[in-house]
Amino acid sequence: MSLGSRRYATALLEIAKENNILDEMYQELEMVVGELTKEKKMWQLMTSAQVQKEEKEEILQKIFEKRIHNFLYSFLMVLLKKNRFFELELIFLAFKESYLSEKNILEASVLSAIKLTDEHMQKVQEQLEKRTRKKVIIKNIIEESILGGLVIYIGEQVIDGSVRNQLNVLRSNLQNIGLEETEVIK
Template sequence: MSSILTRRYASALLQVGKEHDLLDEFLEQYAEMINQIKKEKKFEQLLNSPRIIHSQKKKIINEVFANTMNSYFLNFIYVLIDKGRLTYLEEIFLDFKEMVYKEKDILPIKVVSAIPLKEEQLVRVKEKLTKILKKEILIQNKVDPSIIGGLIVYAGDKILDGSIKSKIAKLKVNLKEIRLQEIGVN
């Protein structure tokens, strides 16, 4: 959940990334760091433990990530450690990702289908949505067999529901209305 604190740190990282043309690199490295930390629960517990002093946490981060992370990004993580904000790492990442997407005019979209979409289908959906929304699109395909067929597209605060499940629900409502009209109750 976004807060003033997490947005402030995300904004600072965004500014450094813009100044040095490293936004994409920061985003990729941040995601990788989150994945690595989440993969090992004990590693996450170690980094968030109040018993481990800041210098030890920095040493651990350096040993694990120094060869794969940009020095500006590592310095950002060291600041989080010094300020006792490492527990907000994931929330700051979510705010940072949102800010980068806004900066680059990217819209993440979730496409729900009854079966996994093939790459060429995803490309066609992306092309159509790019034309309609006039933004760069990042598509995530989620499978939900309960929609029976068709697609549901979640684009920001818009939902385009072309699923067979929703069409059946609308048909049921229409059929009930027809029955009421037939007996003169409408």
């Protein structure tokens, strides 16, 4: 992430905090980035040096002026004027990181071989919140190669309770004591 992206994100975050619209700003910025990037042609148009700034301003005005807070709309116009609109996705990622930190929230990816039930997801979430003392938002990702168990990515931490990892540890332990690999643990 570029230093410029972080600076823009920090400026927007400070404006949102000062005006007590932090949650609104996050939701609206997420929506804007989502809408502009879901259509590849739209994103290419908005980030192309070949398209005039006036045309880009007109597009933003038609799509967002009445749907988002004036501060965010003005911020988007500043990015256009400063030829920094191409950094919008990175700005959002930096904003999101700061927003989640400000709100004492962590995001976690929970890999499992099969889709977890809502009950299992809630139990995992409760355990992670207890362990981190923060609110945790979890996302379940299906990864059949882990065979069973869970692999959890939360912040900089990885908790690997997968069957695949347990087999790898077993294989390593057996090799360390000099046993030959067998077909069972290959």
